[in-house]
Amino acid sequence: MNHLDYQNLTATDRLHLYWFTKVVKSNNKGYDEFQPTQSVIDEYNQYLDRWQNEHKDKLGAPVYWDKSRKNETAYFKKQLTTGHKFEEWVNAKFKAKKCDLGFFTDEQGQFHGENKQGVEIKRDAKFAETGNVYIEYNERLTSDGKWVNSGILKRDNTKFWIIGTEDKYVIFEKNKLKEIYESLVKNGDNQSYHRVHERAHDTSRGFLIKGNAVYQNALTDNIDELIDYIQEKQYYGFSSRNLYKYFHGSRGCRSIASQPNEKLITFKTPYQAKMQGYKQCRYCLYQ
């Protein structure tokens, strides 16, 4: 917090001082009669310190954007707060694995994306309810406004999307979501994917990924596996005559060490290996 310097008062400083005497010190004079003094400035600076100390637990609370629909109702306020809690929960998972998500807090950071690792965190309780995932690509501020690119069409550093709640979530690579979007534009809707408008407000456009298609396209349903992937861990699948399909967490595992690369298939996550019918090797996965 910035203390005021009595030799260098800006216009904003003067306004803050005037408010301070009016509100905290209950002085009813108009600004014309107001005279900043060194003692008022000292009191103001001490007040800042006390205030900051008393409210330190609340100083990290999220800001509500009042220009957008997202701030219009108590419903959206609640969404924002629970969304923030889900972010913190994901953040704690990263910290537990000694990986820093690196949340941006300045304006420039917000423009480039939410955090340095490019992980977009979307709280969506409907996934647990319906088994479907909604992916936004356009939004507008009002129901008769102009659509602009958002979600997966927003230009930012996002690489991964975590969607769901603490109890049930799924993780996609953004590239995969864009592929689905492009195939929808080219080939139209089908049973697995179809485009929808968010009916309640008509300010969001996106598509649904339904049922099994969610799991077929996901990178993983486990944040720990995402962190390993970000840290460039790989998994190696080997099948002997397609009878025994196992995946390995280490290239040097004794079961595959002597196999040439051409005989192995690589997986990004254990989740994707399991989706292809591979079982976890007991010898090497946790090495």
Ligand SMILES: [Zn+2]
């Ligand atoms: Zn192994």
